[in-house]
Amino acid sequence: MAIGRRTRDALAVIAIALACAGLLASPAFERGRGLSLDALTWLRFETFGNRHDAVTSPAVVIAIDEESYQAAPFKGAPLLTWTGEIGRVLTATLEGGAKAVGFDIVFQTSIEQSEIPLGDSTLGEKTRGFDREFLRALAAAAAGGKVVLGEIFGEPPILPAPGQRIAVRQQQNLRPLNTYTDNDDVVRRHPLTLSAENKTIPSMALELAARATGRSPVIAADGVTLGDYRVPGSVPGTMTLNFAGGAQDIPTYSFADLRACALKGDKDYFRREFAGKVVLVGTVGIEDRRLTSKRFATRAEGARRPRCVLEPREVAKTFARSTIAGVYIHATAVNNLVRQDAAVELSRPAIFAITASLALAAALLARLLRPTLAAAILAALAVLYTAIATALFNQSHVLPIAEPLAAGVLALAATTFYRFMVTDKDRRLLQKSFAYYLAPREIDRMLASRRLPQLGGETREVTVFFSDIEGFSRIAEQMTPEQLMALTNEYLSAMTDVIESHDGYVDKYIGDSVVAVFGAPLDDPDHARSAARAALDCKAKLAELNLMSTAFQGIKVAQRIGINSGAALVGNFGSQRRFNYSVMSDAVNVASRLEGANKFYGTTIIGSHSTVALAGDEFAWRELDTIRVKGREQSLRIYELHGRAAELSAPEHALLAGYAAGLAHWRAGELPQAADCFAQHAADDAPHRLFAERAKAAVEGGPAAWDPVRSLQEK
Known part of the structure; x- marks a missing residue:
């Protein structure tokens, strides 16, 4: 049976497509998977804008920003001395109807703990009671289950000051702030749970979302469920963040303005802005900034919600950073959990299937058409596929972008090279060489092995x-x-x-x-x-x-x-x-x-x-x-x-184990012990019987009769 050139070329096209798909969908190209998510976030934002109005955001951010650092009475004062005013804003926010407040900053110590000499005592003794109002605000909020302090797991862990932990009832209202970073230092996924001391603990984002929805998370080995929402995740214990583009998706309030508003006693403002919201308090500036999957879809930042007391600040419209403040990562995670729209990534086999399909299409085009025409059609297919992927991502479903497109280009180049190198070859040489001794079926299989x-x-x-x-x-x-x-x-x-x-x-x-x-x-x-x-x-x-x-x-x-x-x-x-x-x-x-x-x-x-x-x-x-x-x-x-x-079976295991023990004794020259081991199964196993006789003969014949190596001179 002869294999025609068409069959040979078809096998080559399939092999090239599978090889390209296998390479691009393998763990070695993991960065491409992350790049796909980054590109889709940018494409969706540029094409559709944001799906949700910022006013509907379940999470809002109270930003300790540059304006706050420069405003009275905070200018020149270390953040450690702000606790009283932070407590004031916390109380006003909760009285305004916030469902929960989470702190994305950790005050590891208190000014009351300072041992710096001051006069005849220490600074801590002179400022005793400095944090009282802050601790009272925390305790009142903790009593209603409406405050969560952040901690950071690590060696050593970063914990709030002891007084703050006591005020919030210890671990009852402490949750980790750790984030998950891909191997290219980009945040695309967020922990749902973390482990410490053999316990699984919900992350800050999961805890806040649970309190906002009134549903306790169900944490199992195969994933996390919040109410009726099974949180998707491609990496165990994490969710894939579905970042919106731009900088206005999460309402942001300057801490300085809210502090002035609390002093003014404008409770209506707090009710309008914070009723039913999850509030995260964190720094927004040059510190704690992270690259995320929205790194290509950022805009100039600033507090854009209506102000309460302070005059609106002019926000630069021409300067946008590729990084965002860490507090927005937690806020995005909360929004995804409450809205039930975390990004859904495909499994690796599904990615391979899609990548292989586009690679196969590219290889077929390269085999059947001129290189320039094949490249033009592949480019059109790539545009169509990208448009479909962008539309699906607008519904939170992530199709791979980088892997299929790269595999298509590689398959196109490889098949074009194959055409130039193998166009005049056929199977006549194979038939002539092997027809003397190989069946047609063997020739078919040999050709398939390439x-x-x-x-x-x-x-x-x-x-x-x-x-x-x-x-x-x-x-x-x-x-x-x-x-x-x-x-x-x-x-x-x-x-x-x-x-x-x-x-x-x-x-x-x-x-x-x-x-x-x-x-x-x-x-x-x-x-x-x-x-x-x-x-x-x-x-x-x-x-x-x-x-x-x-x-x-x-x-x-x-x-x-x-x-x-x-x-x-x-x-x-x-x-x-x-x-x-x-x-x-x-x-x-x-x-x-x-x-x-x-x-x-x-x-x-x-x-x-x-x-x-x-x-x-x-x-x-x-x-x-x-x-x-x-x-x-x-x-x-x-x-x-x-x-x-x-x-x-169990008897067979015992048989093999007994033989191995006897052989070990035999090689060590422990002939009586070897004879005893081999004799146990000599009646029903030929190798045992043979060695039992050899061991017995060696025992009777003495050391000269023992040779651990047997010579077989016959066939």
Whole structure:
């Protein structure tokens, strides 16, 4: 069966698309995933503006801003001395109907704790009671569950002053302010929970949203639920922030103006602006600024809500920073939770599927059209896809942008290169070279692997498989030539089917023997594992034939199998007119010796140490012995392939463990102990029985009769 050029090109296009998609959707391109979110935030803002009016924002910010630092009576005074006025504004805000107030600033100490000498005492003693009004405001708010102080988990943790913690009833009203930063130092996700002292604690944002909605969060190992809202998140324990663009999405109030308003006693203002709101108090200036996924969609900042007392300040309209104050991260998280519109990211398999689709489209365009036309159509597809992604993001669903577009460009370039490099190649050389010794199915699979053996031979890592029928001469004596032919053909056909189903290649048949190789001509990085699976399945298939096949005439056939892994020369061997694809190396000879070693140990499948090391822990291997085979001076550790590890029964585990203990005693020269171990299962296991006899003979013969390495001079 010939493979046409179209089929070859189709396979190449698919392979290029999958490779590009795999690369761009892999964790190695994780920054691209974040870039997609950043780009969508910018595109949505520029296309649709913000979905919500700022007046409807569940969260508002009281900003300790530059205006506050410059206003009387705060100018020149450290923030630590502002606590009384902060308490005044806190009380006025809650009396105005705020649902909860969270502090995005941490006062780690109090001026009352100062030990700086002042006169005949200390500054702390002179200012005793300085924070009383602040603490009273905190205590009153805590009594109603309407205040949350921030803390920062870390080594060491950053905590509010002891008096403040007591006032808010300790952990009852303390929540962490930690944020989550991607590996490119951009904040795109926010913690829902954090762990401390084996406890899972809601973050500040989750706690404030819960108090605002009156619903306690349900925290489980697989996520967080707030009321009827299952909070989506691509990173465990976090939510993906759905930032609005610009700088007016979250109402902001200058602390200086609110302090003046509280002194004025304008309760109506506080009711108009804060009733039903979640209030966050934090600094808004040059400190604590973070890059976020709205870094391309920022605008000039400033307190833009109607003022109460102070005159409105002119806000520069030409200066916009790519960073935002940290308090807006928490406010955005609160808004997302209350509005139930956190960004929903796709899983990695879904991202791969989308990326592969666009890469495949690009590869097909490059294969079928001129490069310039293919590039133009791909650009149009990219614009259409980006428009769809932007529209979906307006509904909080995040489609990948960077990964598919980058994969499309890469696939376009790779396929264009393929066209120029492979346009004149077809499959005639492959058919001519391999039709002598490969079935059409094998040629198909070799082409799919996109790697051909070098004509004349090449060195590759392979696993060689030898099998033989035990006592074949005795079986032949009991049957007519026709019956023997039928049995042999059915046996070899069944074994060949099993070997080829595991990507093995049958090199040759030598009478009743089968010589096969795994890892050539087809690439198979798991060639040892494939050979082990084939050996077990051959054993199972033979047991089925013994029960079901009429060709076996009631004769119970047994087989011996040897498998060995190593470097081998594979390729065309023979004359110029007749040749065969085969394998040659010492690895082949060792596999043949291992097949013969089965009759000395009463086993069916023996593998070498190199095969065991490559096959992995899928299988249960029993180390049988250390032997020296004919033709080799170097000793060799051999292992019986007992079965699949997951299928072993408890008695089988005990059998293998007992044998391993006996072998350890034997190699240590502890012969009586070895004899005792092997004798326990000698009645029902041939390797135990063999070693029990050897150990007994060694005990009787003394040290001169003991040799930890057995020489097998027969095959």
